[in-house]
Amino acid sequence: MIQLIKGFKDIMPGEVELWQSIETIARRNFEVFGFSEIRPPMMEKTDLFKRSIGEATDIVEKEMYTMEQSKGKMITLRPEATASVVRAYIQHKLYAQDPVRKLYTIGPMFRRERPQKGRFRQFYQINAEVFGVESPYIDAQIILLAMTIFKDLKVKDVSPHINSLGCQTCRPKFKQALVDFLDERLDKLCDDCKRRKDRNPLRVLDCKKTTCIEALVNAPAITDYLCEECTKHFTAVKKALDSQGVDYVIAKRLVRGLDYYARTTFEIQTSSLGAQNSVAGGGRYDGLVKLLGGPEIPGIGFAIGFDRLVEICSMDAKSMEQKPDVFIAPMGEKAAEFAFEWGSGLSLKGIRTEIELSGKSLKSMMKRANRLNSKYVLMVGENELEQGNLVLRNMETKQQADIPVDNVVESIKSLLT
């Protein structure tokens, strides 16, 4: 038997209903917040991801599904959506008429990591990007938007953790101060952190090992190194969140794995997902549009982990399963012919109809109708055809009514609406 690939999954009937309604709720929220949908392709030139995410990141270094399209032309299955959306924004010159654009996209991403709870090689993200707005209010609004989606989905125990990473001016100073600090107590750091110090020193702040956490108690905090502009921006974001009643945690140690982030960054965390505590992450990427060849336009965005959202959302998928309105149970050849005709007629009128075509006993047909949770069963046999009256059984009340053979479709339709 051929099995599906490691880290990939089937979203089966019974759970797909939950995915659909989450998507519906997300779309509705994007609409009311003024977003339009964009659907970029799932593959891009490898260089796009290398330049935007960063050559030295784990994603680019070892997690991308990359293949050669033709000699020397490398293409990659997208590991995240922002790069593609930015590319499309620049390529179609969306900034020409109005630099301000709010875009969202929902779809699969691909990263070749070792799978575990809440982590797959093909996973889905709900993605939002805003271009052309420098104001801190948009930072706050985007966090509010994400939290609103969570609230609508009845997700419990989530809270936004926010931080500022500074800008081109202040971050290098902080980075240097941090590296100096780390150099002084190199012996106390774990091996991973020693490696991180050179590659991506900010990540050391995020280490979960108790020895490292202890060693870093007095580490310099980014918030102390922010330049005047960045401080002002961060303060305004916090104030705006306060005004909307959004509870947040200031996380001085919060850093992002992707190179393009600057200033405001945030992660929405939950306690109910095992080792994966992050259901959404995002932040500002003011330099990215320019980096990818566009004009100097600021940007900010976030990604919600769809798969993780499904796990922590307390809506019940079972109750969303589709059930037939009418189940047609024909007995005999002649009856099957009519069942097919009426069943198709009902479907064409927008009534969910299941035609039973097994030719089994009425008892077993009734059993199946019950299993499918059908509201009504329409019984058709020789007696009914002779008498010109069909039997329609309400499965809940057990009441049965005669339906004249003429105009079956119309009479059932009017009964159901």
Place this chain on the structure above:
RNA sequence: GUGGGUGUAGCUCAGGGGUAGAGCUCUUGGUUGUGGCCCAAGUGGUCGUGGGUUCAAAUCCCAUCACUCACCCCA
């Protein structure tokens, strides 16, 4: 890439050198043409795969694969 756990029926799992098990599901019957509950019978498995030890292996040993959790990293 590294470590732990688990692989037995469609599903959830028990068993632990001597005939392959339970519950649920499914099929049929109890009701000549009426579902859920109940009762009865039945279908369904090379015990993940390959090798070794043994008179005998699902069970012990070795290898391997898959799944899973965790590290790393991230959504």
